[in-house]
Amino acid sequence: MATVQSSRKMSLASPLPVEQENDLDLVAFTMAALRFVNPWSVDTSNKWSQRIEPGTPEAKDRVITLSEVSLHDTPKDCWVVIYDRVYDITDFLYEHPGGDEIMLEYAGRDASTAFRSSGHSSIATKALDRFLVGELPLHERMYRRPGGIRLSDIPE
Numbered sequence: 001m002a003t004v005q006s007s008r009k010m011s012l013a014s015p016l017p018v019e020q021e022n023d024l025d026l027v028a029f030t031m032a033a034l035r036f037v038n039p040w041s042v043d044t045s046n047k048w049s050q051r052i053e054p055g056t057p058e059a060k061d062r063v064i065t066l067s068e069v070s071l072h073d074t075p076k077d078c079w080v081v082i083y084d085r086v087y088d089i090t091d092f093l094y095e096h097p098g099g100d101e102i103m104l105e106y107a108g109r110d111a112s113t114a115f116r117s118s119g120h121s122s123i124a125t126k127a128l129d130r131f132l133v134g135e136l137p138l139h140e141r142m143y144r145r146p147g148g149i150r151l152s153d154i155p156e
């Protein structure tokens with residue numbers, strides 16, 4: 001009776017031929033190395049280790065996504081979005097005439113409607129500039145984009 005002979009060596013521990021298992025090891029090793037050198041795989045919580053000084057010209061040109069804003073949602077690191085611009089209000093929390101708690105409700109989130117419906121004066125709107133750290137990318141904006149929501153009190 002004819003028997004089929006395999007020339008491939010089999011390992012007792014694995015159902016795969018030894019050569020194929022070595023190939024898999026090589027693939028896993030290459031993937032791990034790529035993850036190590038790939039900048040996109042770096043933890044996003046480290047992304048803002050470079051501190052942005054609020055209100056500087058550099059801050060004006062910085063594009064910050066909503067998902068990045070959401071990382072700054074604590075009393076020690078508090079960002080909000082108002083009319084598509086991103087503000088670091090950490091140092092203002094305890095100076096705010098309306099109190100810190102109300103602002104912390106919007107930490108890491110969009111506060112445009114809350115800001116507007118609290119009837120802030122034009123002075124308050126102007127004061128926003130001091131805290132500016134960046135602006136949302138065009139595709140995430142609701143106001144400052146072609147065809148966006150038009151309101152009389154959106155600052156320049």
Ligand code: HEM
Nearest residue numbers: 087089097098102103111114115118120121123124127128
């Ligand atoms: C960076 C953002 C903010 C700035 C610069 C700011 C600034 C101010 C200023 C200067 C006032 C005094 C009244 C005025 O001039 O309008 C005020 C009052 C007030 N703010 Fe804000 N504010 C900010 C965010 C918010 C947010 C997100 C809320 C959320 C609802 C809020 C709620 C209030 C309320 C309720 C008052 C009235 C306090 C009172 O009259 O007793 N503010 N804010």
